[in-house]
């Protein structure tokens with residue numbers, strides 16, 4: 001629709017330009033007038049060279065090359081004498097040029113009016129009832145053929161508990177209004193994407209059996225100022241017709257972002273108007289309007305405080321990625337829908353997927369089903385789930401990528417470096433898998449999986465993490481005496497972590513227990529805490545971060561130098577097998593120790609024999 005209007009608008013502008021050009025052209029061509037008598041005189045003097053006739057109008061060129069125009073009361077009578085003198089005559093159909101001009105101007109003006117009208121129509125929410133083709137308006141509750149219920153949402157027991165009351169209210173509003181109780185109008189779900197906020201909102205509607213209106217915050221923000229506000233009014237008008245009902249606003253931060261003073265860009269203005277309209281609607285509910293507004297955001301920190309005031313979204317429910325029990329429950333929900341082999345132990349899957357959100361678990365199971373389908377299996381087996389997990393965590397395997405032997409070697413040493421540090425440092429997550437099969441952006445991967453979900457990270461853990469990240473480059477330097485670009489992402493993550501340790505988590509002595517939040521992305525033109533510290537502090541932060549990362553790098557290098565034989569061995573094994581899991585890595589370690597014992601402190605790879613792991617895999 002917008003595109004259509006835009007095209008229309010451009011067309012109109014072009015036509016107006018064309019029209020005016022045509023007018024000017026006509027003016028340019030307007031010849032000096034000549035009286036009919038004068039014309040006859042010139043004709044008699046045989047000074048006419050050429051004549052153009054159009055209607056009663058005569059344009060002529062005389063023998064000196066001058067051009068004139070005149071008007072003849074009776075052209076027919078003139079023709080014989082022109083013919084007699086042998087003057088060339090050019091006739092033109094009698095389009096009155098004024099008519100042409102009129103058309104050229106009227107059409108674009110009408111077009112512009114049309115565009116204007118459609119914009120006006122879009123802006124006036126009152127008129128847009130006729131807009132929807134189904135006669136129901138733009139907003140109609142979503143058809144719930146298979147309503148989602150609480151049974152489909154797993155792993156969020158606290159949220160469900162809180163929402164039971166809301167469902168009861170939607171089903172029996174009288175029970176509460178009789179007592180004079182005011183039920184919260186707005187409930188805000190906050191949490192990372194994919195944790196099931198939308199699903200939960202749907203489930204409430206499904207459980208209560210009420211219509212569900214849904215819109216996303218970004219739908220409100222459009223190119224025309226004022227459209228967002230009218231959409232809000234339109235939405236609530238529809239909703240009020242069908243009470244009791246649920247209105248769900250996804251990504252509310254798109255409209256409800258903090259209205260910052262000062263730098264009000266055009267988009268901000270539109271957002272402000274939309275937000276105001278939303279607030280007005282929320283405040284304007286009659287007590288007997290049984291409408292519950294649910295909203296979801298993953299950026300609660302940037303919401304305008306006006307939204308969170310009592311009577312608006314005064315109830316907030318935080319939904320976090322599920323813990324192992326939650327993951328198991330979610331997996332069980334999907335297990336009923338899929339064909340799993342008996343070998344799959346959902347508890348193992350749950351344990352091996354820390355940090356996965358509901359959406360990621362759903363896509364894990366779906367991906368596994370797809371892989372099983374592709375390989376022609378009749379049920380999903382553990383290896384399908386494992387392959388699906390690799391795909392989700394590390395990206396699609398890049399089978400077509402041709403990697404030179406030299407690059408493979410680099411990757412093998414790089415990953416072996418990460419892995420050995422992960423194995424030998426304190427407070428690290430166990431290695432799950434090392435691979436030099438390129439996936440996604442990376443050429444190799446060392447995957448660690450925590451035994452349990454971690455909620456708070458110790459300084460020790462974070463330091464180990466940075467050292468592990470440094471291990472890739474350190475190993476390349478020790479064994480291959482080279483620096484490659486492969487460490488780019490490792491460094492970025494390490495510096496990120498170190499910066500947070502210094503600025504946010506108060507983990508260094510020189511800066512101390514302070515919080516200096518560095519500019520995180522300048523979201524929505526906010527300038528929250530930039531320059532919240534002096535330049536001097538800034539410099540010592542930089543020094544501290546650098547020192548931290550560098551000391552980690554040094555230590556990583558020391559450890560790897562001490563374990564060089566293990567490193568070389570592990571890299572060799574990786575080159576042969578491409579992927580090693582936890583047990584295989586342990587076997588390599590045992591072999592290294594054995595060789596060490598046998599040959600004193602000698603380097604085991606010197607004798608050229610490889611450990612027996614290669615055949616074991």
Ligand code: ADP
Pocket residue numbers: 152153154155156192193194195196197198199200296330333357358359360362
């Ligand atoms: P959000 O709105 O928080 O971004 P969604 O509700 O859109 O997340 O979740 C996307 C999909 O992930 C859902 O359709 C559902 O398939 C799955 N999902 C997410 N959380 C859960 C959960 N707790 N239980 C079951 N499925 C879930």
Ligand code: ZN
Pocket residue numbers: 414418469472473486487490
């Ligand atoms: Zn790396």
